[in-house]
Amino acid sequence: MATMPLIRVLIATTRGPVEVQNIARENPAVRSVICVGGAFTALPVSPAYDAFVREPTGVVERMTGHPVYRTDVAAPIEAGESWQLGMFLAHAFQLSGVLAKPGDAAGKTILVTGGLGRDLKVTPVTHVAEKLARADAPDQGEGVFLYPHGSEAIADTDGWQSLPVANVRDALKICLGREAAERFLLQQPPSVGKKIASWRSRLRAPVLAGAFISILFFSAFAGFVLRLSSTDNKTQSSGGNAVGLISLSIAARDPVSGECGDLVAIPPDRNVFKGPVCFGRMSVAERGEHRMRMTIDGAFSSYVDQSRYRRELQRMTGGGGRLVLQIDFPYWVREPVSLIAETELLGMDGNPVHSERRALEVMPGGGAGY
C-alpha cells in the first residue's frame, strides 16, 4: 500500500470543493475538531465531527482505534452530513498513508459528497450536481466524483468521472482498486470489516429497527399534530374570531410566478395562513348599514404609508346584496402580518348595535423563522 499513489480528498460543497489538508491524532481528553488551515478556531461542524469519530456513535474510532482527531481543511464546511463520506475516506487514506497533503503530488483526486450511516452505507444528500458544477478540473492525476447511489445520475464533466457509490466498500474499491481495498478491509477491526463486508446480509435487522423507529416516529408525529391542533384551538379562542357575519377570503400569490390565485374562503375556525397572499376580501350580507374595516398590520407598518393598508367602507345593504371590501397585501414583506377584518352593524342612530371581528395571521415566508 505504501507504494500506492497519493490521493487528494476534496469535500464537495455548494461553495466549492474543500480540501482535507491534514489529519492528526489528538489527546483523548479533548474532542475532535475541524479547523481551517491550522487556525485556532474550531468550525461549528466540530461537535458533529466528534460524534462521527468517537465510539459509540462514531465510525472513525471503530476503524482507526483512536477516538480524537484534529483535522485541517482548506475552507469552512457547513453543517449537514454531506462531508461524512469524504471525511471517512480521508481517515482511511491517512491510515493507509496515501492521503495527499498540500504540496504533495497526487495520483488521484476524489471529490466526494455523501452522508454515512453507522452501517457504512452511503446516505443521500442534496445539491449533488451543483456541488460538482462548482469544482474545477483537478490540477493533476485522475479526478473522480463520488456521490450517493440512488441520486439522479450525474454525467461526467471536464476532468471528473462521476460514480455513484452505495457504501464505503464501493468507494474504497474505486479509490484504491479492488485488491488494495480488500486488503485494507481485512486489516480493520472485525466490527468494521464485517460491517463493510456484509452490510447486505444485515439488511434485515435495520429494516426491523427501521419499522420500529417508524412506529415511534409516527406516534411522535401524531402527538405533534395533536399538539399543534390543540394550540390552534387555543389561539383561535383567544384571538376572538367571530363566526357568521363576516366572510373572509384570500387570494394566494404564487411564490414563483407572482401570479394571484383564485379566491379561497377562510373558514371561521382558521386563523393562520402560511404563504404569500395577493389580497384579502371580506364581505357581509346581513341587511342593514355596516361600517367595515380591513387592516394589515405588522413590523412593516412603520415605514410605509399606513393608509394604504387600512380600508374602510360604510354602506347599506339589503335585498340579498353583499358589501365587499378588499385590501392588497404588501407583497415584499416576508415577516408575519395580521389581517384584521371588522364590521359594525349600525343602528338607526348611527351607533353600532353589533360588531364582529376576524383576524388572520399571514405568514408570507411560510412561517420560517417565526
Next chain:
Amino acid sequence: MTEPKLPGDDDGFAKALFVASSADRDIRLWLSEAAAVEDKPVPFAAFVQCLADPESATGRRVMEMAVRRPDVRAALMTLASRFALGHLPAVAAASDGALAVRETDAFRMRLEAAYDAGGLAYFIVERLDDGSDMPRLAIGIPEAGEPVMRALPESVDGGVQLMLPSDDPFLHLFRDPDSRFLLA
C-alpha cells in the same frame, strides 16, 4: 429681561408644547450630528446580545471594544456577573504549580495539552449537573489588573471546548490560583 404677566402665556399648554417641540428639535439635531462621533456609548442591547451570542457580529464588536475601552469592559462585566451561570473563586495553588482544573457544583473547567506541543492548549467547560444552560462567555478576573474574556462556542451536549495559543493571557490567568472566573 423682565417677564410680565402676558396675555396669552397663561395657556400652559402652548408653553409646554413650545418647550417640548424645541427640545425635540434640539435632541434630533444633536442625534443627527452624533451619528459620526466615534466611541459612542454601547447600547445595552449590544451587551445582552454579546452575552447571548458573543460570536455574533454584535458580540464580536462588543468583545473587541471591551479590550480597549474600560467603560465597555466594566459594563459587560456587570451584566455578566448579574447573569453568571457559575462563579469560580480563587483556589489553593496546585502542588505542582500548574493548575489545570477548576470546579463548582455545576461546572468544571479544565485545560488539556495538545498532542502536538506546537503552541496549542484546549480549554474545556463541562456541565456537571442536570442543568441545560451553557455559558457563552468565560471571564478570568485577576487579583489585580484587567479581566480577560473569551467567547465560548455554542454547546449542543453540555460541553464546550476552545483552542488557545499556549501564550494566551487567559491560560495564564487560569493557572494563577489567585484569579477567579465567571461563566456567563
Next chain:
Amino acid sequence: MPILDFGGSASGLRTEISNELASALSAVLDASGDDGGRYDTRTRRSLVQTIAARAYGKPLLELAYLIAAADQLSGRHGYVGFFWGVRAATSGAYRAAAFAAAGRSAAPREIEAGADELIISYPGPVFRVSYGRMPFLAALLDFCVTALGFSEMDDEISAFLSGPKDREDMQSFANGLSRRLYDFLKDHLPSQQYERKFNAMCSFIADRTDRRVSADAIDDRTVLAFWEECCSDRRAGSDFKGFRTVAINFLHLRLALKTAADRLAIDAAAPIGSSRDAGEVDPEEICGALEVVEGRRSVLAELALPPADRLKAINKRESARLELVMEAGDAAAVLPLTILRAECFGAHQARIVQAVRKRKATEPHGAVEALIDQKPVEDYGAATDDFQELTVQIRKVRLALMFILFRNARPEAFEIGFDLFPEVARALRNRINEPEIDFADNVVPLRPGGAIGRLLQGAVEGDSETMPEAGLFKASRLAFAKVNRRGFEEERVCELEIMEAATACEPLLRVCGEELRAFLAALERHFNLIPAEQVFEEDCRRFHTALAALYRETA
C-alpha cells in the same frame, strides 16, 4: 443635517441638552437589530418625543406591569431576557416571545398571551399591554437603563419584583422611576431657556399688537422686528442672536399657539378655570400634539434611514435646503418671507459669525466689518429659483421611483402617475376599477392580475402614443435615466431592497413636494405685490443695521 444656528454660544441651540442625555439617547436609538436598527422609526421618534415632553408617567406604569409580567414569563433571564432577548424590537417579535413563554407548562396563570395583547391579571383591575406598544416600552426601559445605569435600575427592579404586585405597587414603582427620570432630565434637559424664549416672544407680540397673543399675530414682519429689537438692545442676551434660530423659534411658537387654540375650540366641554388655570398640563397631551406636528418634520430624517436610504432620493444640499420648509409645516405658507430670510441672511450671518471667531484667533481686523457691509451671496430671486429647481428635481425623482415600481410590476406606480399626471388619472382609474366587482369608491384594487395587471403590462410593453399608461412609463424611464444617484442604477432596479426603498421613499417625497409647492405659492403671492428685488434691497438695509449692532461693537 448641518447645524444652522448662528447665534449665541458655539453650541447654539443645543446648550440645553447635556452630552450625557444625548449620548444615552443616541446609544438606545442606534442599537442595531436584525438587518438594521433595533427600533423602527416610529418607536425612535416616540421615545424622543416622550423625553422632550417629559410624558413618561403613563408609559412607566405600563412598563411596570410589563416588567413584572416579562420577568415571570422569561425564566432564568427574567425581564432582561424578554426585553432584550429579541434582536429587532418589533411587535411581532414580542408577540412571538410572549406566545412562546406563555405556552410553557410553567407559565404563570396571571398572564395570558392574547392575540393582540398581554393580559395581566394581578390583584386589582386587569391590565393589558398590546404587542404594538411593547417596542416603545422596551426603548423607554433601554433609555432608563442607559441613562440611569443598569446596576442601579436592576437593583430597583429586583426589589420591585420581589414584592407584591397589586395596582398600588405598580404605581409606586412607576412613580419612583418617574422621579428618577425627572431628576435626571432636570439636570440634563433643563427647560428654563425654552420657557424664557417663549415668554420673550409672547411679551414682544403682546406689546406690539396690544391684544391676546395668538398664532395669527405672528407674521413675517413680527419675526423680523423681534430680531431687530433683540439685536439693537441685546435684551435677550444670547437667546436670539441668530436670525435662523429666531425664525425656528417663531415657527414653533406659532404652531404651539395654534395647537393650543384648536384644542380649546375643540374641547369645549373642558372646564376652563380648573386645572388649566392652575397651569397643569397633561404631558401625554403634549406628547400627542407633538406626534402630530412631528409627522412632517421627521420626513427628512426618515429619508435618511432604512429602508428609504437605500435610494439617494434627496442629497445633502437638498436636504439642508428643505430643512426649514419641512420644520415649518403649514406655517411655510404663512411665514414664507421668514423662511427665505433665514435661508439668505442666515447663511450671510453664519459667515460673519465665522469671521468673528477667526478674528478672535488670527484673522486681521476688518474682515468682519467688510462682511457686514456686503450683501448675502444669494438674493431672494436666486433662492426662489433654487427652490423651484428643487421642486423639479423632486418631481424627477418621483418619476424615477415610478419607473422602479413599473419595472417591478407594482401597481403603486400608478399612484405616482395619478398624482403627477392628473389629466390621465381619470381614464386610468376607470380602467383599473373592475366593473364586475362591487367596490366602494375609495377602494382601488391595486393588485397584480386582472385589469391592473394588464395595465402594468401595457405600460411597459404598449405604445406610448396611444396608451396613457405606456406614456407614463415612458416619462418615468426618461426621468430615471437622468437621475444619477446611489440606488438609481438600471441593473439594480429589480432588487428587492431597491423596490422596498422606492415604496418607502415615495410618500415622503410626496410630502416634501407638497410643502415646497405651498411655500413657493405663498412666496409668489407675496412677490406679486412687491417685487422680490425690492424686498431684498429693503431687507439688506435692515439686516445691515441689525448685524452691525450685533457684531461691529465687539470688533
